Amino acid sequence: MAGATQTDRDCYCRIFREHRGCTQTGAPNATTSGSCQGPILTEMLILSCSSKLQLLEATLRRLLPETLQVHSVVMNINRGNPAGHEVLVDTWPEFKAILTRPRREVASDDADFYTNTYAAFYRDLGANRALLGSAVNWGQAFCILGLQNGVYEATRDIAKAKAVQLEASRFFTYLHPDPSTMPEIRLDPSVRLSSLDVSHADLLNETWAFGGNDNSRMYLANLIRHFPSVCLLDAAGRPVSWIITDPFGIMTHGYTLLQHRGCGYIQVLLNVMAKQMHTWGYPSYCHVAVDNYPVQRLQERQGFQCQPNWCHFILHNAALHRTPTLTPSPATGTAPA
Template sequence: MARSLARSELEQLVDSLVLSWDDMASHTKAMLYCTVRHYLDGKIPWKITFEVDRWPDYTAVLWTHDKEETSVLAFEEGSSAVFLHWTSEDCLRQLLISTSVDWTRPVLLVAFPLSGLSILREHLENQGLPLPAAEDMFPCDTAYYLHKTCPSLEKVDRTDDKVTVAPLQPEHSHLVSSTWRHGGTPESEERTHYHITTFPSACVYDQDGNPVSWILLNYYGSQGLGYTLPDNRGRGYFQLASKYLISTCLQKGYLPFLFIEDYNEPSRIIHRKLGYSWNEAGRCAYIRLNKNKFKSS
């Protein structure tokens, strides 16, 4: 069986995770680092189980929230969010077999590297479980900001100087949730409120103090829920918000990264201009397993 780490061992785990500024960092390593760090700092209020193939010289890690918790990704209510980090196919294969995760339940694999997809399918076939259909997989590229400084905010092109940039406020939870394509539910609004009040965010406010463009940071370290209100697009506001959040992340020692879904070409254009880059090694997908058992989709 996989070994579940005690809290004292999590300190050793996070100390072993070194993120690289010179090469494409592993997004699974970055997510693991942020999750463990935030968990130890008390910023994650639900129970998370961290399992390794062996200890202390681990080669694969799986972490998931308590099965009784509402999904940390509100658009998959009733599922367990599962994350995986590994260094070889054999490591992944062994951990999938030995983990305590019940693979017959609804599971959402978060940003699962596509390099491990054949091993995942092999595991599911051996368990007699259905393979994920194409519509249950949401492929993405992992975009990294591999610079130690952020370009000056003054260089962002925009049509006026009457806007201000600052973090989002709790009272904006409903607006942010309602504009997210997976949002608009009480659970989504609750989770949005949690992220706004706990982690860094950036928002461009118009001259009347109304939010017009914003971006949040997920508890596992990636940027997400970026959006600009339709009437305010084409003015450089999202770039302004992004640079603000990049600067905040760099000040806190985070390596800025995000996931760009395949359909979202406008996001690719904007983030390339901002200085983000990606390659084939960062290809991943959000994958739903046992879709017929999900409460909602």
């Protein structure tokens, strides 16, 4: 490992094999062109040392907003959140690419693309390609998120070489520069502010456009168990509106039951959740489908800023997902050309 001391080496729990350019597995060469022009060496390391992870968090914070997702995963690990992700870097400390991925024991179901989620950030596109080619389990159904366009192109090229089916959607990213400045919103007295409980997982699963199956139910239950959420309960203690956060620190799964829409509930919850995330030191951000104009207007009214880059959600091997969904397929997002 070029430039690394013995102490550095001791900080990594495992050193990956060298990745050599274009292999028979179909990973493109680690050059920006992605063509196969001979072997190059790339070391991929699982970062497990707490001081290095703290340093990485500080570096990623300086590179916000492009690092949003990987930064929040590292924050979660540094705060002991047992969400089951690990961080792979390419030649620390001068990292060129980072990939966060679910730990092996967590990603045990090959068909579960809800849990098998990765986030990518790179400074060098070639290093990103090498990392994606070597450190991802391409035999599984999985999803990669990234705010840089190269993340999509790299995974598309590798998927093509491996004959892996791919579905990509892109979303706007809304980030609040300073949620502490958001004005307080008065709460309707007919509802009570609370957080979600695992017993609410079925309700979330039934109402989520991408859910309605066993994997999604388990995934939602895990989110509720491990990550902050907010909801409004009616007089009988049933949730009528909610927002939850995920391993990438995204404020997501915003939903209001049909009969309670238009009362400003999601506005209140977005306000509360954004402030909480900010208080805990996390960036306050979410992704919105390109055709979800009411939510885009809502974000802008609350002072969120739309980021220039698309966020890509890239789903691989979705056909491995065996359980039929109970809900109609969603029409959110648009596929990149």
